[in-house]
Amino acid sequence: MLALGLLVLTALLLLGLTFWRRRAPALLRRIEAYERLNRSVGLAVENGTRLHISLGRGNLISARGGSALAGLAMLRRLAERTSVSDRPPVVSSGNASLAILSQDTLQAGYHAAGAEEQYRFSTGRLTGLTPFSYASGALSTIHDENVSANIVLGELGPESGLLVEAADRENTSLIAASDDLSAQAVFFASSQEPLIGEELFAAGAYVGAGASHEASLHVQDILRWLIILSIIFGSLLKLVGAPI
Amino acid sequence: MRVVTAAFAIAAGVIVLLGYFFPNQLGSLRVVLLDWAVIIAGMAVLVGVFNLAAVHMEKFRARQKGGAYGILLVASLLITFFGLGVWLGPDSPSMRFAVNAIIVPVEASLMAILVVTLIYASIRLLRRRADVMSVVFLIVTVIFLILMMPTPFGPILGEQGTQLGIDFLGMFSGGGARGLLIGIALGTLLTGLRVLFGADRPYGGN
Numbered sequence: 001m002l003a004l005g006l007l008v009l010t011a012l013l014l015l016g017l018t019f020w021r022r023r024a025p026a027l028l029r030r031i032e033a034y035e036r037l038n039r040s041v042g043l044a045v046e047n048g049t050r051l052h053i054s055l056g057r058g059n060l061i062s063a064r065g066g067s068a069l070a071g072l073a074m075l076r077r078l079a080e081r082t083s084v085s086d087r088p089p090v091v092s093s094g095n096a097s098l099a100i101l102s103q104d105t106l107q108a109g110y111h112a113a114g115a116e117e118q119y120r121f122s123t124g125r126l127t128g129l130t131p132f133s134y135a136s137g138a139l140s141t142i143h144d145e146n147v148s149a150n151i152v153l154g155e156l157g158p159e160s161g162l163l164v165e166a167a168d169r170e171n172t173s174l175i176a177a178s179d180d181l182s183a184q185a186v187f188f189a190s191s192q193e194p195l196i197g198e199e200l201f202a203a204g205a206y207v208g209a210g211a212s213h214e215a216s217l218h219v220q221d222i223l224r225w226l227i228i229l230s231i232i233f234g235s236l237l238k239l240v241g242a243p244i
Numbered sequence: 245m246r247v248v249t250a251a252f253a254i255a256a257g258v259i260v261l262l263g264y265f266f267p268n269q270l271g272s273l274r275v276v277l278l279d280w281a282v283i284i285a286g287m288a289v290l291v292g293v294f295n296l297a298a299v300h301m302e303k304f305r306a307r308q309k310g311g312a313y314g315i316l317l318v319a320s321l322l323i324t325f326f327g328l329g330v331w332l333g334p335d336s337p338s339m340r341f342a343v344n345a346i347i348v349p350v351e352a353s354l355m356a357i358l359v360v361t362l363i364y365a366s367i368r369l370l371r372r373r374a375d376v377m378s379v380v381f382l383i384v385t386v387i388f389l390i391l392m393m394p395t396p397f398g399p400i401l402g403e404q405g406t407q408l409g410i411d412f413l414g415m416f417s418g419g420g421a422r423g424l425l426i427g428i429a430l431g432t433l434l435t436g437l438r439v440l441f442g443a444d445r446p447y448g449g450n
Contacts, residue, residue, distance in 0.1 A: 004265045007433075014437055061281045066432025069439055072446040096292030097285050101446050103295075108445070122299045126292035132354040137296075144309040158358060165361045179428045181421055188381060190365035192372060197424040201431030204444075212443035216434040223430050 010219060017215035026205075026214040033193040034206035037175045040149035041078060041207075045085040049148035051078065054138050054163060055102060056154025056178065057094025057131065064155045067179040067200055068098050071153040072105050073213065074203040078151075079109025081207070088118050090141050092127045093154075094134030099126035135159040142166040149173040153203060156183040164190040177203070253447050257440045297321055384413060 044051050053075055058068030075091060082089055088110075091102040103124030110118045127137025142150060143166060150167045152160060152174065160176065160183045167174040168190070176187045177195035187194040198220060204213035256277050263274025300314030328339045366385065369378050390400060391409045399406040438444045 007261075010433060011437055011441075014434065015441070018443070059285075061278070061285055063432070066428075066435045069435045069444065069446055070431065073435070073438070073444045076444075076446075096288040096290075099292045099295060100288055105446055121295070122302050124295075125299050126296050128296075129289070129292075130351065132351045136354065140310050140313070158362070159354070161358050161361050161365065162354065164365070179432070181424060184424070186362065186365075189362065189369050198427030198431040200428070201435060210443065212438050212441070216431075216438060219434055220427070220430045223433075224427065227426060 006223075010223065013219045013222060014212070014215055017218050018212045021211035021214045021218075025211070026218070028202075028205060028214070028217070031195070031199060031202065031206065033175050033177075033195050033199075034203070036173060036193060037149075037151060037203075038207065040151075040173045040175070041081055044087075044089075044148050045082055047148065048086045049146050050087045051082060051089035052138075052141050052145070052147040052150045053078065053089055053091045054150065054152040054154070054156075055091060055093040055098055056152070056156045057134050058098060058155035058179075059095055060097050060101070064179065067154045068093075068095070068101075070201045070203060072098075072101055073209055074151075074153060074207055075102060076105045076109045077204065077207045077209045079106045080113045083110050083113035083115035083118055087146065088120065088123050090145060090147070091124045092134075092138040092141055093125070094128055094131065096126055096129070098154075099124055131157050131159040132162075135162045138163055139166045142170055142172070147172055149175070152176040152187075153178075153200060155179055158182050158186055161186045161190060249447060250442050250445055253445075254440055254442055257436075261436075261440070293321070293325075384417070388413060 041051065043049075053071075055068055055071040055075070058064050058066075058071075060068055075089075078089060088106075091099075091106065093099045093102055103121060106124050107116070107119045110116050125137070125141075127141070128134035139162060141147065142163065147170070150163065150172055152163055153176070156163075156178045157180055160178065164174060164176065164186065174191050175193075175195070176191050177200035178184055178187065179200060184194070184196055188196065201220070202213075202217055204210070205217050259270055260274050260277055263270040263277075267274075297318050300311075300317050303314045304311040324339075324342060328336065328342055332338050366382065369382060387409065391406050391413075393400060401409060435444070439446065
């Protein structure tokens, strides 16, 4: 019942804050990686280069699907923003369902921007079904398709090191985040501005995906404080020998 | 049509979620919906593989860079799928040979490249970003590697010393990892709720 209560509380907070944020947009703290992402999107449109968005290999019917859904929300917004570009963004993924949803999201983004003719089936790709085949498939996109910025966001493992190295070698910009701890360690060691932990889920808010994304960040902050207080309170009870 | 799609998707999501909390009332329906999802995901693999082949054929047709490799990929796919998989069966010795002699060594080679890449990235870390956290990251990594390193004489600090070192560092890294995972769990929860409320529609709705 505690879990259900937490879920209901979260849902109510999300709804309430979303309506509030529609009236008063949030002031978000500066995250250098997302600043660079927004700059890279503008530059790619202006100089006729591509964005490469890699959504990882998150399985949507597992608990790790959250990062894939966050990536899709960001992709939707980026598709709208780059709809005027000569070269549409290329999306690579390592999960078949995710690849199909990425195509659907690209199409919906172009439709919303009134540029449906921009959509090509080949821009949403399944590059491989195992971690390394996915990475090696995405490498050819980074090397061969006139990419100026790579956005790697989703469930990846250590194989993400190959993507980072390829982006570095091509001298292209890289914005990378993962929900996997080993991939986060790889990104911390090898990228310019790594996104750590839940910063992955802030992508939508920072690319202007709407009030619900900004509200999500606030709800996350509130829940985080609740968890911190619960941990401290539980530790104190344990310290005084209370039965918990 | 898009409203109907959204309504179906949201209803399925809500039923599966509530099925966890009310297993007696909605448990069987949840299992049916999840079974459907697994079947659809299986079909999606076939669609995905077709997409992969189509993208590479398109690359070859448009004479893009690396298009020839695309033809090699499609030929390998056809031979493996129809020749070895459908005709001889997935348990045939030829299929096992293809996996053991080609796929496993290629993935192992990529793993070896990754090791070199990560060592190189760690060496360049301080040149890229010289701050306190980078220094701490490198020091802890080196200490961990030394502690875990196999030597002909056994652990470098002895059994007890190594265990003490791993426990001490593990106290910080374990705490940090839990913090990160709690943050990720909260992000996942909120992302899921946004999809359930229809604020995000990754299934193509506007």
